[in-house]
Amino acid sequence: MNTLKLKRVTFPLQSVVVRSILFLGLIGNVVNAAANLDQGLIAYYLFDGNAQDTSSSGNHGTAFGGVTYVAGKNGQAAHFDGKTGYIELKNTLDGTQGLTFAFWVNNEGVIVGQNNGAIISKYDWRIGRHFLINTYDKKLWAHFYKTANGNVYYGDTICCAELEINQWHHAVINVIKNDIQLYFDGVKVQQTSREFSTYNPDSNVKTYFGNIFYGGEGDNNHFHGALDEFRIYNRPLSDCEIEELYSGNAVCNLPPLSAILTSFNAETNSAGNGIFVKWETTEERDSSFFRLWRFIKVSDGKYINPTLLVEKLASGNPTIYSYEDWSVESGKIYTYRLSEVEVDGNEVFYLDDSAEATAQ
Missing domain, CATH: 2.60.40.10 (Immunoglobulins)
Structure with missing residues (x-):
């Protein structure tokens, strides 16, 4: 039966x-x-026609260049043209303890002349690198920098998840006490040990979606594709919370x-x-x-x-x-x-x- x-x-x-x-x-x-997915949520961008932060932080973004709003995974999504588009946040993010990022991404491939495909970054070659999530070589990477000035830098990196072109995928970069985890479509695909417990604390470097400001106006690190339901936490997420974000079904605490x-x-x-x-x-x-x-x-x-x-x-x-x-x-x-x-x-x-x- x-x-x-x-x-x-x-x-x-x-x-x-x-x-x-x-x-x-x-x-x-x-x-x-259900889990309390608002706990520790320091920024949440629905990208439904704007770059407003719908969390209690109110850390809104301003779009520049080739950013448009298109049909997304849920409602609308922010689309970056891969050449000039980026979004600047009003207040930079503090990633000293490490941050957890959860988002939907649709990668459309690299525009000729572009390199890193930066999804979100707090990264400046002159002042210092802090964190970077990017789509280099059609793979999803995440970097957290302990110290980073000029050509000398080191920190913790996790890679990789393959990003098929023109396909929506849910990604989570989960920073826990001793490790960094990479979840892809609700499944943990990578886990690496953290060498550092804290990261570069500089508050003078701005945070951007869609580009790296590599020593000023970035001209070859643009992300080409769309982002939706972008959440940033100051705490780790549990397995069931990550499953909830991916599936849309309440699975925690049952x-x-x-x-x-x-x-x-x-x-x-x-x-x-x-x-x-x-x-x-x-x-x-x-x-x-x-x-x-x-x-x-x-x-x-x-x-x-x-x-x-x-x-x-x-x-x-x-x-x-x-x-x-x-x-x-x-x-x-x-x-x-x-x-x-x-x-x-x-x-x-x-x-x-x-x-x-x-x-x-």
Whole structure:
């Protein structure tokens, strides 16, 4: 028997009225326990028609040259022409402790005469190098500099992820205590040890998207392509947070699924005076009991009048449960959904699966 795909949301055990309201509000709008992706977020650029920082920092950018706003991964994206386009941030970033960068990138290849393809940089040959993320040789690189003046520089570097031309990819440069990690489309592809715990602290060098100001006006380090959903953190991200940013699904802080729902059906009973509901579960490791809920489906596809029908004690073994619902009116469509109360008191709602029948 195939296992049904499940989404779930967990709430502390509450009154029937409160649970009904919560459950009704979730139908069609799945809400899972999520990580706080605003924690430590020091800059966030949606690039929806501008270079505004939507984080609480308000570190807005100003676009120069060949920067336009085009269809992106989500909404619009900032497009750099690879020759003259760049964005200058109002305030430079402090990367002394290392920063974490998470963003969508669409690389369009290097324009003839350009080299480093700088995505974001705090880098000046005269004053000092600080950090640089670039697309050199169609690969994604990240550099954090301990000291960097003139031709003498050293620091920590991580490479590489292959960037196919004209393809969107999600990248995360994750700086943790002893290592730098490179995630590509939600998967960790590289990890390297940090030689340095802090990096060049100079506050006189500006931060730019799309170019390196190599001793002044940069003329051969432009990025050619598009950037979207660009986040900068002053803390490391966890594996599940990175997965959330890539997939768009809430995957953090979810407890293990206690019971697996393998079937769920509703049909008119044999007497024709009610609806017979049946479901089957397995792996009831932490299940205490199940609740069966009924909704009325109305003409516009919405669900109304959530009603708790019955509670069934979990058996701890693969079990077939059933219930006959006689409190129905002929011609109405009824939808049934399940929740599970676990031994820790949390109630888990199975949101991807329902059973539906029309009363005779």
